Amino acid sequence: MTRLSVAQSVLYDAPRTIYFYATSYCNSNCSYCIFRNSNLEMKREHLPLDLLKKVVKESNLLKRTSWVIQGGEIGEHPQAAQIAEFLHLNGHFVTLLTNAIHIPSSIRMLPFVDAITISFDGRRHDIVRGAPGNTESIFEYIKQVREKAINPVDLTLQMTLGPWNTNLDEVIYVKELADEHHVGLRINVASDTGVLGNGNYTQNIEKLAKIEVYFESEGENFTARYLREYVKHLKGERLPCVSTSIYSTILQDGRVLLCQGLDTEEATIGNLHDNRFDDIWNWAMDTRKELRTCNKCGLSCQLMGDIKFDETFYAPES
């Protein structure tokens, strides 16, 4: 089998990661996110644990997936710890994506998670997120995770860049804090489209390019490459999108999405209240192939998928 044919077979058989929005409730009010608690148009609901169990048990395709569990804020889900426990005990790699506002609910999930990503957007974090005291709770949470975790947990800060914090100074500030606390740093660029999109964010290409050069000089090649690809995306050129074939998204109301970058209606391929995950995934096979040339979004979860896939498998057709 050539590298390319390995890549093709890996592409369409099963999703590698599920982005699971277990709840649309949130205890924060981030101006750039559709789940912000002041958004009165957002229907608030939780995906029941029983439905999750049924979906996973009925599925052959979800046997080896990793799960990124989030919301809204997953700690607001009354069964948050049981969700993490169920996935963990079924052998899935579980990443908790949290704002760390309510420390006890995130700590309850600790025995069942392999990695934790905590959102932190820089000096103006509490203001942009409408969450006074959040910066303090993030670093307290990191301290408690270190004290209480029985197994090693991979800790990462995620900085989402919007016009309010896209400058090198801010990024260096967050990077230095991440280094001081011995946690990783992941960069994500705010999007005005897709599942989370809320507004019109015009990104400054020059500032992003400077940030890219900084990460390259720090040896953070993966982040540098993400930003390079993002700049290419802004200029209308980039790699084909494979993320719809290696990821899937499940929303709190049971909808399954092709990706997080398309508008939610357009991305919806089925609902777990009505159909099995495997059927929904397989029905959308042709659409997933067509979307390889989409180029609509530059979300980190999607672009990084392309980069990881590209570095692992991609070989140009000769």
Ligand SMILES: C[S@@+](CC[C@H](N)C(=O)[O-])C[C@H]1O[C@@H](n2cnc3c(N)ncnc32)[C@H](O)[C@@H]1O
């Ligand atoms: C939707 S939140 C859910 C988890 C948790 N509530 C949190 O804030 O970490 C997951 C990540 O999405 C990011 N996010 C929110 N709105 C976004 C947008 N419009 N574009 C890109 N990322 C966004 C947040 O900054 C956060 O890091």
Ligand code: SF4
């Ligand atoms: S980014 Fe996270 S914390 Fe902020 S409103 Fe969205 S879901 Fe809530």
Ligand code: SF4
């Ligand atoms: S580029 Fe890929 S992830 Fe982004 S909107 Fe298009 S299909 Fe979705």
